[in-house]
Amino acid sequence: MLNASLQELASALADRRISSVELTRSVLDRIAAANPRTNAFVHVDGDGALAAAAAADARIAAGEAGPLTGIPLAHKDVFCTEGMPTTCASKMLANFVSPYDAHVVAQLKKAGTVLVGKTNMDEFAMGSSNENSHFGAARNPWDTSRVPGGSSGGSAAAVADGLIPIATGTDTGGSVRQPASFCGVTGIKPTYGVVSRYGMIAYASSLDQGGVLGRSAADCAPVLSAMAGFDPRDSTSLERPAEDFGRDLGKSIEGLKIGLPREYFGEGMDADVRAAVEAALDTYRSLGAVTVDIELPNSRLAIPAYYVIAPAEASSNLSRFDGVRYGHRAAEYADLAEMYCRSRAQGFGSEVKRRILIGTYVLSHGYYDAYYLQAQKLRRLIADDFRRAFGQCDVIAGPTAPTTAYALGAKCDDPVQMYLGDIYTVAINLAGLPALSLPAGFGDGGLPVGLQLIGDYFAEARLLNAAHRFQQATDWHLARPAGE
């Protein structure tokens, strides 16, 4: 059962070959046995999960089940879950129990999924290795001396290690796709505005977007369909009708034009990543796709622009953590100002503080035009590059990350090196496009390599089918880490 697809699980549930309670018990047993190895979960709610599973079984018995009814799932701990700890992996929120559900959480409850617990992440989703967590680093199940990627590292590790069939994530600069790549799972981040940000603790609001990580594109599709949709409580939620993102699954990709950006295949990519990506492109050609060379000339500006825009927005968003209404408050202080300063000093980890300081600086008097405004102009140039490219191709392909999973601690002391690992992912967030990472093979040391597929706005269904066709022709996504 731990390796079954969502479709197989749904049909086993529908045929009463297994109950949701039995399935949930097996997931809880697996987590209890294997979570100490990866630290993928930061909170497990066994009783709540079994109660939700019993309710799902009743729905199934009553003939009221949907495709996700009774399926166990986990949320990244950035999503507010009513009555359950919601920590963002920060000391600041270590004792916070959310009084309400995020839109995504409510949608997936409505669909009948069984919430099993919350997954580890980089604090406030700031990081690319899941090492910036108040609850300790999550580890990569393929090699526990290595990082799972970040910031949705716990979700990726949990899915890869068979702890949970499907998990949510969020992606501000690559935080769904890069951990998916490092852990050998499939992860999709939709078009900005498709998934409501309500109850998703904000990092950089003009970039943040909810997504999903699963074993295959076919598993991700129904979950994304259930999560997505207009929500008036998010001012940037798009007023679009509900969509079945799985509607194209199985369609031929004969003649699909795949654009290969010159800038994504230059120096900087490790040889083992390149080999796996090139082999994956050969598979696409054998499936009838054609590849065309394209250019994204402003790619090199994406990281500098991102590391202005994201910290600027973060410094504003995180000003709400003042020790007054929720979150950590220092024990000792002389006055209000000292209460703020100490509570924030104690509650935030060093990477979060760094980004708040950068953001505060670039937004401070006299610097706005030189930094934030300039970054927003570069953002336009980057988005225009993609607009032109999609005139020549249907999807864009390349590596998700320049390397496979690196050793824990390898980049902790050098934030710039850590940031440069996002080189192929951040531009997509700046442009607001949908993209996914799918397992494309293995590099040195048997570590997974991800292939990134980028689509034009609202091309999620096409992207998922392109990934699905690849997964019908290959079995990289079925490979599992050896375990102990």
Next chain:
Amino acid sequence: MSLDIDQVKHVARLARIELGPGEAEDALAKLNGIFDLVEQMQAVDTSGVEPMSHPQELYQRLRDDVVTEADRRDAFQRVAPATEAGLYLVPRVIE
């Protein structure tokens, strides 16, 4: 450009983050590394480029001026560090 230690301390004050002994120095080195990266932006001529604040060109939706939320003060204050009689407690700011 690069920051100096006084600028780091000033920004930390603006951000309401207390820096412990040695923290400003450590932050300075790392922030300057990050600003070296960010400075690559300045070489680009962006005159005439319209800044992009959001991927979709959205305008703020308006809604009817009616109550949409129920009163959940107790639930929201349960997660507060200190409350009394429905109020949030903070150190005295006016003598």
